[in-house]
Amino acid sequence: MEKKEYIPFGSEEQQEEKQEQVAANIQQLGQTNIPQMAQDTTIHCLTIIGQIEGHIQLPPQNKATKYEHVIPQIVAIEQNPNIEGLLVILNTVGGDVEAGLAIAEMLASLSKPTVSIVLGGGHSIGVPIAVSCDYSFITETATMTIHPVRLTGLVIGVPQTFEYLDKMQERVVRFVTKHSKISEDKFKELMFSKGNLTRDIGTNVVGPDAVQYGLIDEVGGVAQALQKLRQLIEWKKEGGTMLQ
């Protein structure tokens, strides 16, 4: 059967017009548009990448997650009725404790279902962010470094400063143990263990180990994470309450 037969009478002109448009696009932009998503997606995605920036602005060549960007976005996600769930993607080396905890608390208090996935690394202050979501995933090869809170660039001169740091660390430990299945003793043991990191204390936890310690819920990738998120959204629609 000839293809021509399927084209309704009179549509030849329209087709020509369409082709001209595509040609014009190629001439002007050097490319055609890639296909669009059919409708607005109900799942938004927040990426926590690079360093988590604190009060000092990092040089532009650094990849950084800035809390003044992320926090308004979380507020917008909470308010937008079209958004049903949030996927948090982490690949971070850590950074500012206060800024990291702020993001983690914002994610934990979000009323919409949230799922986090650690790709590559979710180190240091990335740990509380990863566990702040309703359900957390880690890929097989991803790692998380757990270590004590420390101050770079300044020398601890007075005991009060040390006490302040100790309290800060206590906040991180409390947050992580509250939002994940790991016990305080186990978390502190990983935090202060010797011999895992060269000339430093702490532990570098790889994907399946993080799940075994109860820090992360499951090993998986983007398919599992989105499936879980859809499941949580369905569950919430049916009137289920969110559990951590």
Added chain:
Amino acid sequence: MILYTIMPEHLIFPVDEQAYAKQQVVYYDGIPFLVQETETKEWEIVRNLSTNPAHFLEQKYAPGARFPLSTITS
């Protein structure tokens, strides 16, 4: 030269002040972008800050894409 220090690199080798001024966050089509100004007086996208994954599928919002200085909103 090897520097043995716990000081962060950006505190020892501070970056030129002007480097900070080059990039800024603007809204274009209601989407936040990290942009830098080009020689042709346009904004060039450095990073798309949107949380909507659909915005990452459009060529005109991809890093490297440019738009006129006047088209930004708020």
